[in-house]
Amino acid sequence: MNYTRKLPATGSRVAQALCFAGIAFLTFLSLPSARGATVSLAASDVLGETSFNTGLHWSNAAAPAATNNYFTSNFILRTPPNSSSYPFGGASLTVNNTNGYSQGLLYKGSGSSGTITITNLILAGGFISHAMSAADTFRLAGNLTVASNSTIYAKQGPIILVAPVSGSATLTNLLADSASGTLSFSNASNTFTGNIVNNGYFTLLSGANLNFVIGDSGVNNRFNSPPNSTALFSGRFVFDLSSASTNLGSAWAVGTNVNQSYGSTFSADGFARVGGGNGAGVWQAATNGTFYSFDTASGVLQVVSSLSTN
Template identity: 45%
Template structure:
């Protein structure tokens, strides 16, 4: 008689925290002094591993390690989802120390999520990897600065709700981001030198923008996609009214006119207003002026 053996797998091996290729959902929030960034705390007891996707659920919080070291999230992706039930300070919360440590998430997805700083005023969250803004989300430099080193993609809105003081700055530093959504800054924001911010220009008045009640400083570069832009004289787009532009600011592909304006063909950007406008071609303006002069001469006869 042929004997058939059966391998019995304990049920504990089938928990969501141990499956490869699984989506692992958070079961709660990290408490004070605890981080599930590299431990099993809110992940069913098993630390994040390659091959799995991780989701910080609605109203839950995952803290970063509370020291000055650099850490890389081990999972294939990390999604920070709906923060709205519990306000701004859930999702991914920075609790590190110092200014040199780097938190890396190679596939960070913000789906109405929140990245926030709840450590000391002198501690800087340096966040590297890649970020996809799948729906309107928060980057809240509340108690200290957040320096986004990561490439950002997506077309939803990023909001910085405010800051506890002038030194708490949200900054974008990537030179290769493709993000084409809007930024609403009610705190402090810096587009660092050589960093890029992309604008998708449509019909007059249709575009993404930088706005908000906070301090917005632009030292980096604007990239304007004019492929779908209207071109009637007088058409205009508010890109960044209220922003301050530094000496290293440029508009990619535009000529610097030396008077805080930039031009390319029919289009002109003015740093003093933050507006992009369509201006008549010189030949059209000249012909219009000659026509008016001729009309005035005829009337004077």
């Protein structure tokens, strides 16, 4: 018998498979949830409006979605005008307005129990501001990165940064209408290493940390306060001494000690307070083969010849 074996039409089947794969890929790309998009505000929220959890003024006319990255541009993004807690639905929110106060991210909530949560909030030259009353607390959770020199303005009431703060640019805290407009850091895992220019009212809450990267003598980030400002440090200072000078007499102005005070729970990681306990005083550490001393009275860290035993 004469058997004839038919070979599969390999080329045809491969072409068909590739065709189906291409159609599937194009369909995937056409789905809104399949890829991230850059979405910006096209207009400002006015009184009573919010685009925080709606599509009101976004360029794609849709509520924030987890696959997209959002930018305020030079417009106002108001938070919802009530006392409830709200998460931002986008993958990120960048506050990049360059036109000053009342633009950028504007708090319009009420009460003291609600929390605004933004998983990836990026300050890129813009403003975060409080525009309600002294009785209304802007509690901001999630994650905050100071990517370029930016401003937080607790103008009309308190702002509490529950979110850990990261980045290395300069953060400016403007002078509020009253002492109730205090900017507070409350997270114990901040990695922020930029300068803080405190023109207003600031509190480092108990357990929260500020980081100072110490280099050659006089080289460090710092907390600056002009005479009309106040700062209360009840949390922790974390000194990164890994690249610090070891030369006797090297010194670093960490703070300006103008209207700066230290609460009873203040401490410095890796340092011990002369006399024991926590609070204001002289804090010392032995590392890098030398001795460092930080005096809260002057706000100066320095290399000393020995540790005090008093």
